[in-house]
Amino acid sequence: xxxxxxxxxxxxxxxxxxxLMRLREExxxxxxxxxxxxxxxxxxxxxxRSQELLNNLTAAIKGAGLEDTVTAHxxxxxxFCEKGxxxxxxxxxxxxxxxxxxDAKEIVEEHLKKNNLVSRLLYHDPAHAGRTLARQHxxxxxxxxxxxxxxxxxxxxxxxxDEYIAAEGYLGLAQCLEKMxxxxxxxxIKASGLRGRGGGGFPTGIKWEVAxxxxxxxxxxxxxxxxxxxxxxxxxxxxxxxxHGIVEGMAIAGYxxxxxxxxxxxxxxxxxxxxxxxxxxxxxxxxxxxxKNILGSGFDFDLELKYGAGAFxxxxxxxLLRSIEGGRGEPTSKPPFPAQKGLWxxxxxxxxxxxxxxxxxILNRGAKWxxxxxxxxxxxxxxxxxxxxxxxxxxxxxxxxxxxxxxIYEIGGGIKDGKQFKAxxxxxxxxGCIPASQIDAKIDxxxxxxxxxxxxxxxxxxxxxxxxxxxxAKFYLDFTMEESCGKCTPCRVxxxxxxxxxxxxxxxxxxxxxxxxxxxxxxxIKDTALCGLGQTAPNPVLSTLKHFHDExxxxxxxxxxxxxxxxxLLDYFITDACIGCGLCKRDCPVSCxxxxxxxxxxxxxxxxIKCGACANKCPVKAIVRK
Amino acid sequence: MxxxxxxxxxxxxxxxxxxxxxxxxxxxxxxxYEAQHIFGxxxxxxxxxxxxxxxxxxxxxxxxxxxxxxxxxxPRGRCQIKACMGTACFVRxxxxxxxxxxxxxxxxxxxxxxxxxxxxxxxxxxxxxxxAPVIVVNDKVYGKATAADVSKIxxxxxx
Numbered sequence: 001x002x003x004x005x006x007x008x009x010x011x012x013x014x015x016x017x018x019x020l021m022r023l024r025e026e027x028x029x030x031x032x033x034x035x036x037x038x039x040x041x042x043x044x045x046x047x048x049r050s051q052e053l054l055n056n057l058t059a060a061i062k063g064a065g066l067e068d069t070v071t072a073h074x075x076x077x078x079x080f081c082e083k084g085x086x087x088x089x090x091x092x093x094x095x096x097x098x099x100x101x102x103d104a105k106e107i108v109e110e111h112l113k114k115n116n117l118v119s120r121l122l123y124h125d126p127a128h129a130g131r132t133l134a135r136q137h138x139x140x141x142x143x144x145x146x147x148x149x150x151x152x153x154x155x156x157x158x159x160x161x162d163e164y165i166a167a168e169g170y171l172g173l174a175q176c177l178e179k180m181x182x183x184x185x186x187x188x189i190k191a192s193g194l195r196g197r198g199g200g201g202f203p204t205g206i207k208w209e210v211a212x213x214x215x216x217x218x219x220x221x222x223x224x225x226x227x228x229x230x231x232x233x234x235x236x237x238x239x240x241x242x243x244h245g246i247v248e249g250m251a252i253a254g255y256x257x258x259x260x261x262x263x264x265x266x267x268x269x270x271x272x273x274x275x276x277x278x279x280x281x282x283x284x285x286x287x288x289x290x291x292k293n294i295l296g297s298g299f300d301f302d303l304e305l306k307y308g309a310g311a312f313x314x315x316x317x318x319x320l321l322r323s324i325e326g327g328r329g330e331p332t333s334k335p336p337f338p339a340q341k342g343l344w345x346x347x348x349x350x351x352x353x354x355x356x357x358x359x360x361x362i363l364n365r366g367a368k369w370x371x372x373x374x375x376x377x378x379x380x381x382x383x384x385x386x387x388x389x390x391x392x393x394x395x396x397x398x399x400x401x402x403x404x405x406x407x408i409y410e411i412g413g414g415i416k417d418g419k420q421f422k423a424x425x426x427x428x429x430x431x432g433c434i435p436a437s438q439i440d441a442k443i444d445x446x447x448x449x450x451x452x453x454x455x456x457x458x459x460x461x462x463x464x465x466x467x468x469x470x471x472x473a474k475f476y477l478d479f480t481m482e483e484s485c486g487k488c489t490p491c492r493v494x495x496x497x498x499x500x501x502x503x504x505x506x507x508x509x510x511x512x513x514x515x516x517x518x519x520x521x522x523x524x525i526k527d528t529a530l531c532g533l534g535q536t537a538p539n540p541v542l543s544t545l546k547h548f549h550d551e552x553x554x555x556x557x558x559x560x561x562x563x564x565x566x567x568x569l570l571d572y573f574i575t576d577a578c579i580g581c582g583l584c585k586r587d588c589p590v591s592c593x594x595x596x597x598x599x600x601x602x603x604x605x606x607x608x609i610k611c612g613a614c615a616n617k618c619p620v621k622a623i624v625r626k
Numbered sequence: 627m628x629x630x631x632x633x634x635x636x637x638x639x640x641x642x643x644x645x646x647x648x649x650x651x652x653x654x655x656x657x658x659y660e661a662q663h664i665f666g667x668x669x670x671x672x673x674x675x676x677x678x679x680x681x682x683x684x685x686x687x688x689x690x691x692x693x694x695x696x697x698x699x700x701p702r703g704r705c706q707i708k709a710c711m712g713t714a715c716f717v718r719x720x721x722x723x724x725x726x727x728x729x730x731x732x733x734x735x736x737x738x739x740x741x742x743x744x745x746x747x748x749x750x751x752x753x754x755x756x757x758a759p760v761i762v763v764n765d766k767v768y769g770k771a772t773a774a775d776v777s778k779i780x781x782x783x784x785x
Contacts, residue, residue: 044754047767081756230712233753268659268696269752309655309694312750326652327686328693387714387755394756425713461713475716479750485693 001162003288006296007178010170010289017166023090024155034069035112036090038154041074042081042240043233043272049101050074050085056104057087064108076153076241079395080141083123088136088154095136096121126391126413141392141411146373148381149197149357150397153241158276161283164244170289172363173248176255177297185256186212189359191367193379198224198315198352199430199456200532201378201445204359207349210339211257214347219259221250222343222350224320225266225273228312229428230479232459234383235353237395239266239273242357243280247290247303249356252363254301257349261302265320268307278305312429312483316531317350319485330487331531352457354383375401378444388425388461389416400444404434407443408462419464423547427456429476429483430536432543433469452543454536468565469548470555474502476540480533491534494525498541507568510556519545570625571605572615577622584614584623636664640672641679650680654690658697667698703738703745705783707731710760712751719772720759724748726773730780 004010023036039045039054057072078086083097089111096107099121110116122132123139133139147153156163164170176185190205211219223246227235239246250262266274281303284290292300306324313319314329321343323329342348358380362370374380378400384407387393391413398407404424408414415421423433432453434441441447445455463472477499486492501518504510522538522545529535545552554560561569574584580598585591592608595601603614603623615623643660647653657680661672668691677684691697709715709724724746728734731744738745754760757769763783768775 043752044756047754047757047760047769081754084756227753228750230716230751231714231755232751233755236753269749307655307659309659310696311694323655324652326654326690328689330693385755387758388717393714393758428713459713461717463717467717472717475713 001287003286004295005288007174010165010174010295013165014168014171017162020163020166021156026091027093032091032115035071035092037070037072037107038075038088038090038157039072040076040078040084040086040154041158042077042084042153042237043270044077044081045084045086046272048085052101053085053087053099053104056101057108060104060108061112064113066108066112070112073157074159075156076158077150077237077395078136078154079145079150079237079397080139080392081394082392087121093136094134095123095139097123140413141394141396144402144406144411145397146381146399147397148361148370148373149238149354149383150241150395151361152245153237153395156242158241158243159279161244161280161287164242164280168364169244169360170248172360173251173255173289174295175363176252177295177299182212182256182258185252185363188363188367189256192362192370193367193374194355194358194362194370195378195380195445196352197354197358197382197457199427199454201455204351204355207339207351208253208256210337211259211347211349214340216346217258218261218346219257220343220346220348221253221257221259221262222320222324222348223250223262223264223353223356224315224317224350225264225270225277225353226308226315226320227267227270227353227457228315228483229430229457229459231387231461232385232428232457234385234395234458236267236270236273238353238357238383239270240276243273243277244284245357245360246277246353247280247284249351249359250303251290251294251301252359253349253351253356255299257347259349260300261304263304263306263324263343265306265308265314265324268309274305274307281305311485312479313485313531313533316533319531320350321348328485330485331533333530354458373399375442375444377446382443382455382458384458384460386412386460386462389419389464389467390414390462391416398443401442403439404441404443405439407460408439412462415462415464419466421462422465422467423463423469425453425461425463425472425540426459427454427536427539428459429479430454430532430539431456431459432539433463433472433547434543435547437547452546453539466563466565468506468561468563469544469551470502470506470561471563471565473540473544474499474506477502477537480537484533484537488528488530488534490525490529491531491537494521494529495534495537497521498525498538502541505552505555506561506566508555508559508566512553512556514556515545515552564625567610567612567625570610572603572608572610572612573605573624573626574601574603575622575624576600577620579620579622581619583617583619587613587617589613633665637672637675640664640675644676644679650682654680654682654687655694658687658691662697667701669699673699701738701742703742705744706747706764707744707779707783708747708749708762709735710750710752710754710758710762711748712755712758714751714755715759718758722773723759723761723771723776726776727780730776 087096087099125131194204195201314323319329319331338348383397425433481495484491522541578600585593592604677687761768761771
């Protein structure tokens with residue numbers, strides 16, 4: 001593409017490129033003469049060989065002589081990761097799931113050449129046994145979703161700037177530069193009700209207003225792409241599927257606060273996201289949408305990527321700034337807030353990936369439109385990463401204020417293997433567990449905090465009856481203990497002590513007194529730690545203590561783990577199903593199994609070391625843990 | 627001999643890489659990345675070399691290296707087995723998979739085998755939660771792994 005030097009250049013480019021989207025936006029009517037195939041190219045699907053699948057499709061299309069009428073390319077995450085890799089055919093609007101590289105030929109031969117759907121690759125609706133669904137928006141997984149942040153994921157090829165512009169990309173920025181003052185932009189974002197999607201939920205417009213009001217020519221915009229919450233992959237999918245959206249969002253933020261330089265602080269563990277974003281930055285520079293005098297407006301803005309190096313605390317904004325400056329990522333106390341004194345002492349705004357990707361859409365369609373989604377105090381939509389013991393693992397975007405029930409049972413398709421739903425963990429290591437009894441709760445910032453959890457960046461890990469909540473609390477403490485930077489004592493020492501107490505409880509050394517101490521210390525850490533990491537680290541403990549007190553009591557009083565997870569509290573038994581084959585006896589490392597051939601065997605639980613070797617060996621599954 | 631030659635070449639290219647930065651302080655993490663990419667790990671000698679070239683106290687360089695889990699000061703194995711221990715993988719049983727690797731390779735998590743063939747690490751979420759539990763060997767991803775798959779994976783990476 002040639003250089004875009006004025007507002008009109010971009011408007012012309014949009015008018016010229018718009019037809020690229022035609023097949024994808026209109027549903028098929030009459031005879032289909034041209035087709036497009038989009039293959040999911042997110043990390044999840046690429047791990048399931050979607051690149052190879054795309055290569056095979058391209059080859060098969062060529063082999064069938066269809067290359068003039070059919071094109072195939074990659075796109076960002078469709079969100080239905082459980083069923084990946086996904087191939088979507090336009091304009092028929094057909095959605096193939098779990099497609100293997102070897103299936104390429106059949107799709108080309110049957111669907112593209114003969115117009116027959118390949119029904120074996122269609123989605124089988126578990127709610128109506130046997131029924132197959134061809135169209136995306138007929139699936140329960142998608143019905144209640146509202147894609148704004150994820151609008152371009154699964155719609156455009158993220159590696160081509162032409163496609164982004166064709167889908168109204170950079171029009172939001174152009175509009176700001178042509179028709180709005182920086183103060184107008186801030187006002188528009190304020191009016192949209194957009195709040196920080198990285199966890200805290202601070203109103204984005206107010207943050208921008210504070211930074212805009214600071215004097216001085218040097219300010220910075222930082223995108224926090226250090227998505228460290230385990231089990232959360234919203235930001236990664238947005239970076240991979242809509243990298244230009246981040247570039248545009250940051251440029252708009254720069255214009256609004258008067259910054260000319262931006263940094264994206266991105267996790268090194270996301271190589272694909274890094275590659276796509278770097279490509280987007282390079283393309284934007286090439287056509288003049290980044291750099292000097294953007295679209296002839298006199299506004300300069302440049303972007304640079306900075307890699308994280310594996311430190312969870314760097315998701316905390318002050319720690320992140322220290323890391324960009326090149327040092328250890330240790331947090332500093334607030335105030336001063338980064339908006340006043342941030343990177344190298346200059347006013348800096350730090351926004352999360354999902355927050356920024358919403359910005360161009362708000363500018364494009366207006367604050368009122370965005371404000372119309374969501375609940376009373378939480379406007380717009382939120383992307384959640386559904387994972388754990390749920391049928392439909394994936395990325396979902398829903399209007400805030402939706403109920404937990406709708407997310408887990410309607411979109412998520414319920415609990416895996418028909419088990420009992422026990423709890424859902426939101427907010428990552430800083431959040432808490434919401435018990436099954438609160439299934440009808442509405443999901444927004446205030447409601448989650450009231451339940452002792454938090455929005456966090458949007459991870460939602462579903463747990464079933466087989467998960468021990470004490471063990472889960474211990475898992476999170478293990479994480480925060482490892483990731484504590486060590487600067488302040490409550491976090492460095494306190495979390496270690498919490499972890500030790502939880503270990504005692506899971507290994508049968510806890511007493512009721514341990515539970516009291518646990519509660520006390522957790523509260524102290526919450527009140528006294530320096531940064532967000534320390535202050536929220538005890539949340540998993542406090543919320544499980546509150547909602548699953550019985551389970552803690554069972555561990556310390558009865559020395560029993562109701563979920564059957566904590567091995568130290570379990571004993572192995574041989575049931576009546578035993579056929580007396582003797583395999584377990586032969587494999588027991590401490591020879592504590594006795595029994596004659598072809599007769600019922602038994603385990604001496606006083607000598608058993610609970611290694612589980614016998615249970616693994618048993619051909620009739622007669623060895624159980626109780 | 628070959629090794630000294632390699633490290634001399636490596637230091638030369640690292641020095642060239644460092645020269646491009648005007649503000650040395652903010653480039654520390656990038657330089658350490660490059661150094662680890664060249665040498666596989668960050669030895670004392672390499673850290674001292676960087677400190678001297680960039681005119682930054684060695685203590686500061688070491689402080690940065692020890693802070694971030696990405697950097698390693700010991701050599702890693704040729705096959706780097708990384709098991710995801712993010713929450714999604716954890717609740718779907720990744721602990722059992724890691725234990726099985728430990729048992730079969732006879733090394734603990736965080737360790738490298740004596741012959742430098744394998745190292746075993748746990749990492750926090752690669753973001754492929756739909757495939758949980760996930761094992762990454764070098765750059766290849768094994769999804770929905772179970773303890774029973776471990777010997778198959780080891781066989782495959784040996785071959």
